[in-house]
Amino acid sequence: MIPLPIRQAGPVESPFNAEQQGRFDAGLQRAIAKYPPERGKAALLAALHLVQDELGWLPEPAMAYVALRLDVPPARVREVATFYTMYRLRPVGRHHIGICNSVSCWAMGSEKLLARCEDMLGIHPGETTEDGHFSLEEVACLAACGNAPAMLLNNFTFVESVTEDSLKQLIRELREQPGKAMAPGPLPRMPDPHAHIEKQSDPQATGTLGMPAVATHPEAGTTGRDR
């Protein structure tokens, strides 16, 4: 289960300052206008992206605000926000690095690249550096397999044909740049709720499909790489 803070009872308020509000309103209007008149609720994914553009992640009051603006139940906003991996349920680093771990990148050395990145930043996937400058995650296939291994910066910027040297250079450059501001939230260095499948149910507990439950070692269920 993903622990999310519960919003305090009371009126729903906008999480934005005036400048952010203007951009959000204009963006939301454009997103809703793409759909037929009575189908504005379909703009929910776009609305959450707009929140994240402004605040860096999706604080609970902002989700409540989106629910109010689109007239959808708050539970549905939460359902969507927790389903898709690009939405951040906690603040991430001001530079968020995603390293593709899917098969083409894996075949071209993405595991080594991830390990080097962990060393350079001193964090594991799903974590944020103490100063909040960097965060790291593994991402699924980016559709850049011809230039493997590939990376994704801050959700939208592709970095391709990455080598250890080019990664080192990139991190050096990013250290000097302020990056994306994050709205205040839970302390950094929290595990990313999307982080991994290990959180799924224990094999012992799921003797489904008519198969005997798998004997588990204490280590079974961890990924191959030492954490």
Added chain:
Amino acid sequence: MTGPRILTKDWDKPSGWSMETYRQGGGYQALEKALKMQPQQIVDEVVKSNLRGRGGAGFPTGMKWNFVRKETSFPKYLVVNADEGEPGTFKDREILLRSPHLFIEGLIIGCFAIECHLTYVYCRGEFRDSAMARLDQAIEEARAAGYIGKNILGSGYDLEVHAVFGAGAYICGEETALLESLEGRKGYPRLKPPFPANVGGGLFKQPTAVNNVETLANLPVIVTIGGDEFSRIGLVPKNGGTRLFAVSGHVKKTGVFEAPMGITFQALLDQYCGGMREGSTLKGIIPGGSSSAIMTAAEADWASDFDTLKAKKTMAGSGAVIYLDQSVNMAHALANVMRFYAHESCGQCTPCREGTAWLSRLLDKIVAGKGEKQDVDNVHQIARQMEMKTICALADGAAMPAKSFIEKFRADFDALVRG
């Protein structure tokens, strides 16, 4: 390079993606021709062309459009699947970046053919600032030129085109999950029937054709040269045209290559990719994205079309070909593939949610050197039990590699386990 270049003809030109380049090469003339035809005539040409869906299933495009045309309920929608995410696949991104107008012209022709006046291009979220930005710019150019909007080229036909984007979920490449996402919900695939083409199954419950980017990019040439001529470009029957093969892995030259449908994997490797990289020997081929069953090096002479590969118990899928060399232990490769499916299973159906996670844990145990022979057998058996038991094909897409990697490369697994 060999074979005709239909989809990639502008790729080597400077600013090949621009409206100017596209029109210099005869761009948007097919649209002018199409708008003077009857919509059903266009669909008939597409049926004759043997154009098959390039997203993965290889469904005949003309037949799909006829299903939509048979419905009497309006509005009808055409939704484009640009949620490219099958591991190994990167051709749609290249089309959007390098030939957006070719795709847009095909899209407009497709919409006209099924009498749709509002269409959505659903891009994966990660494309927002790159491929989708390029597409958005091209849509605006096409609108300014009178190809999109009211009364297109004086034909009386109206069409509005919108690009929207997702938020990171492989499952949204499944057509009904995509429609759910497009409607603003989490991407849970829908139970079929009703199919998207029918009332009750499509976007906002209206009849809807869901087509891949590459599929639509073939429309201008089909209208120009005719369905029969297009069909003959393919090297095997019932597989018309060329295909964009997205090649990755241990070859000299990776990238997107346009080759006739039905080219063999050996020819693709030798004639387009320059062979395996220095010091490499081919060990295995993933022929159509990571959901397809793996092939051995000895099977490289198989043709790459939908029907041949289906008969060989694998699939042409999305055209993503991954050549792997002797440095790869296939148990490790499968463990990697399975982590992906366990992560991307949407969780709706138990056999998939539990099965993929279970397979992933077993394979991680095997590659950590803690597995037993029985674990390998269990992987195979669990995979078999996941097939054909779920709402969508994700579980089958996980089971196919699981079974085939073990069947064809058992020694790699046995080398890692006890007993």
